[in-house]
């Protein structure tokens with residue numbers, strides 16, 4: 001098979017560098033170009049010496065140079081609002097996987113309200129497939145444009161989906177998530193400065209985080225009911241990882257064993273999902289660096305507590321994006337993705 005030719009828009013950012021880490025070891029891929037506005041014409045080695053002796057690529061400026069060499073697929077690892085402005089550069093023969101939120105909503109009005117910007121490519125919203133391979137495998141395989149989900153929604157939608165789909169839980173869901181600081185990207189901000197974060201722990205975006213409507217729209221569509229999510233994210237003083245604790249009310253009596261069997265029925269053949277037996281819970285250290293999502297659960301009377309863990313940059317972003325690319329090109333979704341963790 002000829003290698004898949006890849007372009008990475010935003011190759012100098014955290015998810016862009018994670019894409020490079022993964023794709024460099026992918027046996028069926030060749031990275032043809034990477035872009036950065038601030039480092040245009042600088043080499044990857046100069047920007048990030050970890051690449052010395054490994055790859056000789058030079059950043060180009062997408063805004064100034066326009067469409068670079070032809071590729072089969074482009075990853076848009078760009079800020080919200082920027083991704084959609086670059087979509088038109090790529091013809092219909094090029095597959096696009098967008099890591100931003102620009103194509104995640106079916107409803108344009110919700111996107112514009114949540115992000116406070118006018119959508120530049122509203123027609124593409126209908127075409128885009130929400131990129132959770134464990135749920136939308138068939139649609140992703142046919143897609144030209146995939147909207148890679150947000151990191152927090154990935155950690156919530158995968159564990160909650162089987163329970164909602166089978167009508168086992170109520171519509172009101174409480175999500176308490178904690179994320180490492182790389183979730184905020186590489187651009188310096190006071191709130192993510194080392195001294196602000198290290199040795200501390202805080203909630204942010206309480207009751208108004210933009211991932212709440214993303215989870216609600218998607219879970220409502222999947223379940224055919226109006227789902228309400230109360231979402232509180234927190235900033236952990238670590239670089240990578242998300243741990244989400246999800247509280248659900250059971251609609252009827254179900255045993256823990258039956259819930260375990262349900263998860264197995266949905267995810268047994270989904271390699272990147274690991275469901276733990278009742279009472280065993282995930283930890284960041286067992287997933288960080290890998291593309292796994294780990295799920296644990298416990299029933300307390302009528303309440304079901306789910307705990308999930310992912311690496312925000314891998315299963316929460318670039319790993320999932322490569323998993324989507326594999327499906328779009330008809331190859332095994334395991335290929336090229338990291339199973340190894342960064343432990344200790």
Ligand SMILES: NC(=O)C1=CN([C@@H]2O[C@H](COP(=O)(O)OP(=O)(O)OC[C@H]3O[C@@H](n4cnc5c(N)ncnc54)[C@H](OP(=O)(O)O)[C@@H]3O)[C@@H](O)[C@H]2O)C=CC1
Pocket residue numbers: 009010011012013014015016035036037038039062063076077078079080082099100101149150151182183184185186187312313316317
């Ligand atoms: N970090 C995470 O854990 C996750 C991030 N995401 C989403 O993925 C996307 C990328 O995130 P992340 O990698 O963290 O962000 P970063 O801030 O680390 O990187 C952003 C990238 O976009 C480039 N860029 C910025 N502005 C422009 C522009 N106007 N035109 C062209 N290129 C531009 C930057 O290049 P330059 O060198 O010029 O600055 C850089 O390469 C975002 O939409 C984010 O929300 C999704 C899931 C998880």
Ligand SMILES: CC(=O)N[C@@H](CCC(=O)OP(=O)(O)O)C(=O)O
Pocket residue numbers: 099100101149150151152179180181182183184185233235316
């Ligand atoms: C720690 C932190 O700041 N996290 C980011 C979420 C990153 C992400 O996955 O979301 P998007 O792709 O939707 O940007 C935040 O709360 O905005």
